[in-house]
Amino acid sequence: MYKISIVTPCYNEEDNVEELYRQVKEVFKTIDDCVYEHIFIDNDSKDRTVAILKGLAAIDQNVKIIVNSRNFGHIRSPYHALLQAQGDAVILLVADLQDPPSMIKDFIVKWKEGYKVVLGVKNQSKESPAMFAIRKMYYNFINRVSEIELTKNNTGFGLYDKKIIEILRQVDDPYPYFRGLISDIGFESYKIKYVQPVRKRGITKNNFYTLYDIAMLGITNHSKVPLRLAAMIGFLMSALSLIVALGYFIAKLIYWNSFSMGTAPLIIGLFLFSSVQLFFIGIIGEYIGSIHTQVLKRPLVVEKERINFTSCDD
Structure with a gap:
């Protein structure tokens, strides 16, 4: 039995x-x-x-x-x-x-x-x-x-x-x-x-928050990929920014009088980098929150x- x-x-x-x-x-x-x-x-x-x-x-x-x-x-x-x-x-x-x-x-x-x-x-x-x-x-x-x-x-x-x-x-x-x-x-x-x-x-x-909670818990407990992705994307975007900046610099030297820098690239770049930074700060925050929960050792x-x-x- x-x-x-x-x-x-x-x-x-x-x-x-x-x-x-x-x-x-x-x-x-x-x-x-x-x-x-x-x-x-x-x-x-x-x-x-x-x-x-x-x-x-x-x-x-x-x-x-x-x-x-x-x-x-x-x-x-x-x-x-x-x-x-x-x-x-x-x-x-x-x-x-x-x-x-x-x-x-x-x-x-x-x-x-x-x-x-x-x-x-x-x-x-x-x-x-x-x-x-x-x-x-x-x-x-x-x-x-x-x-x-x-x-x-x-x-x-x-x-x-x-x-x-x-x-x-x-x-x-x-x-x-x-x-x-x-x-x-x-x-x-x-x-x-x-x-x-x-x-x-x-x-x-179940609502959006409870489903989000389960989703993030699964990611933070069983994957380091988002953290590594943040580092890799940060490196790639830094390299891309350097190349774009260098291209603009050379174009300005060659076409000094006719080439206008403009504000559009600056605004687009600012919002792009800001959004990427906020996204990965949020990811890092989820991992820190998970660590914080573990450290508290509540029942x-x-x-x-x-x-x-x-x-x-x-």
Whole structure:
């Protein structure tokens, strides 16, 4: 008999958590040789999410709840919950039902075959075509600049063996890029493709800032290319500026009376160099911000409350 941990991060998901709980429970009724726990970590929801979860936990000891003292963001909270899981394998499953709970059984089948990591990969999505295209462009870009190969179109949805979780517990990172860490650990993964359904209830908590945060975290944690690109472009533009300046100087000497320097080249050059400098100052700032976060060594989250956890789970 083995144990599977389902980890579900949630924030203002009162419309979805009960249905997700029900679907997960139905899946495990069809699996004879395992027990399971369903860990919900709530990021200080402002709606009835926690109340609904407490109601479920009161009638089902498989439901375990962690309530954060405040909203610690979409990076730290799910990662913390993964580290609290005690199963032989852990499945990360978000609350919005856009990752199908029915795939749990497929993940477990491949895990039993020996795979330490089984990932769900979105080959299609019923969300906004423009958003899916942007995500695809990002994954292509990050794979080009990254020092390791990252899994495209995977949001973290998948199964992770307890050996992977033990390795993650040894990683001292207060702001981890989970998908990158899984690739960095290096175990072979099995990928199961699926079509992501549209969200039926509630509204997405992702916005431009959260998506930008994930994108920059992936770049700063797994690539030095932007920093090296800044140095190379700086050198090339300096050389180009010297050549242009020399050309202007020679032209002025030859056509002293008829050659006019003009203000247009000066204005264009000023704005070009200024924009390039600001762009790479921003890139350097992202790396410095990442270092600053690491140095602070703050906890992933601060818990306000735990429900249905026993002492052996802690």
